[in-house]
Amino acid sequence: MSLIVQKYGGTSVGTVERIEKVSEKLIGWRERGHKIVVVVSAMSGETDRLLNLAKAISPRPDPRELDVLLATGEQVTIGLLCIALEKRGCPARSYTGGQARILTDSAFNKARIQDIQADAIRADLDAGRVVVVAGFQGVDESGNITTLGRGGSDTTGVALAAALKADECQIYTDVDGVYTTDPRIVPTARRLDRITFEEMLEMASLGSKVLQIRSVEFAGKHNVPLRVLSTFQEGPGTLITFEEVLEAESMEKVxxxxxxxxxxxxxxxxxxxxxxxxxxxxxxxxxxxxxxxxDMIVQNVGRDSTADFTFTVHRNDYERTLEILREQTVRLGAREVSGDNKIAKLSLVGIGMRSHAGVASRMFQALAKEGINIRMITTSEIKISVVVDEKYLELGVRALHEVFELDQVS
Structure with missing residues (x-):
């Protein structure tokens, strides 16, 4: 008997019919002898709907009250899923983040999990129930409802898997694994059978939407085997593990x-x-x-003992960042503050970079051939990131995918 934590995203539970399908899938796992904990997101589009309601009243809602509002989306899903399970004769119990004792700090809208007191969940599992937990939320030490930020249900799932010492954490979504890049931009993109935590952490931090970065951090820190699967089609998905993706003799090729x-x-x-x-x-x-x-930071020093300091932020924080720094211009002794919110970041990721020179020059040559100007560059052992004008992003992705032959199985 294995203990499995499964997480289902918003599209997986986007309608009553899909929730019914998920309940049937869960019963199948239970009938095979597994203990099951399920983490669910709000139904597709629900979080945006709630956020728009709040912003219709106030452009900057109070963060505490916004968390109270947004956390209701997942509460709807856990109730519906338990109703579907019980209808089929499967004992189930729902938990909000607070009821599951998912304890966080008090950073509303971006809270971090500090501890999980999972005794009640263990008792329900031992009693034969399927446990259904609301993702994306917890409570702080004062009992305030907190949310974990976009994609926080992934983090909830992995954190529960770590706390319960689960055999595997399975992330069900609308894609069947981790791809070499977004198939909507490059139709020949290939699903990866396996990828290391290190590579997945870089891809998540660089914009890959398959997993939230904190969920990968949790999984790596607590050595939780993590698998990305599709809710809508059968398949092995992509396993994220500490083991090298490639055998030593193949490393030269990839x-x-x-x-x-x-x-x-x-x-x-x-x-x-x-x-x-x-x-x-x-x-x-x-x-x-x-x-x-x-995110990215670059400082250029001039001959007149002054410097130009450039960095990137999330586009949603752009106007607020400009506002803060313009207020500080005189105190900083700066000439002016400027910005650009029409840029995008493009990154190559691979553990094979460690033992190969020339990846950067090959990347820059491919972009130059397409007439794409590079605005900023940062590197690490296993990644190279560049900032380009947003209008050239998809062209750059396609060019690099072709140059590095990522559609081919080595």
């Missing part, structure tokens, strides 16, 4: 596992700041205090 990209980028530049110790903190400190996450 440089790149995938191409990730992110359209939700914006670039902010502070021009002419004094080149002195502490200036980076003076710029990024107020941004961090506003709970805005910074």
């Amino acid at each position: 440089l790149i596992s995938g191409i990730a990209f992110n359209r939700d980028e914006a670039k902010v530049t502070v021009l002419g700041v004094p080149d002195r110790p502490g200036i980076a903190f003076s710029i990024l400190g107020p941004v961090s205090d506003a709970n805005i996450e910074v």
Whole structure:
């Protein structure tokens, strides 16, 4: 008997009919002798609907009250799924994040899980019930409802799997695994049988929408085997593991596992700041205090003892970041603050880069051949990321997929 944690995304539970199908799938797992914990998202489109309702009243809703509102989406799903299971004679019990004792910090809208007290869930599993838990939410030490940010149900699933020491965490979604890139842009994109946690962490952080980055972090930290599967078609999916994806003799052939990209980028530049110790903190400190996450950072030093400091943020945080820094311009001693929210990030990811030179030059040559100008560059052992104009993103993805022959099985 295995303990399996399964997570179903919004499209998987998007209608009553799909919820009924999920209940049948769960009963099949239970009849094969497995203990099952299910984490569900809100029905497809429900979180956006609730968010729009809030913004119709206030452009900047109070974060605490917004979490109270958004958490109701998953509560609907857990109730409906348990009703479907009980109708079929399968004992089930639903849990909100608070009832499941998923304890978080108090960063409303972007909370982080600190602990899970899973005794009640274990008792229900031992009693033969299927446990259905609302994803995306928890409670802080004061009992306030918190949410984990977009894609937070993945994190809930992996965190529960770690707390319960599950044999596997299965993420069911509308795709049948992790692909070399988005098949909607490159129809010849190939599903990967396996990928390392390290590669998946990079792809998630760089814009791949298959898994939320914190869920991959959790899985890697607690060594939870993680598998991405389709709700709508049978198949092995993609296993995310610590083991190398390739055998040693194949490593020479495979440089790149995938191409990730992110359209939700914006670039902010502070021009002419004094080149002195502490200036980076003076710029990024107020941004961090506003709970805005910074991604790529580049600093260029001029001959006049000043520097231009450029960084990227999520596009939703662009206007707020400009507002903060323009208020700080005089204090920083800067000439001006400018920005661009029509950019995108394009990244190559692969553990094969560690033992191969020339990947970057090959990437830059392919982009240059298509007339795509590179605005920023960052690298690590297993990734190269560039910022380009948004209008060239899809052309760049297709060009790199072809140059690195990612449609071919090595």
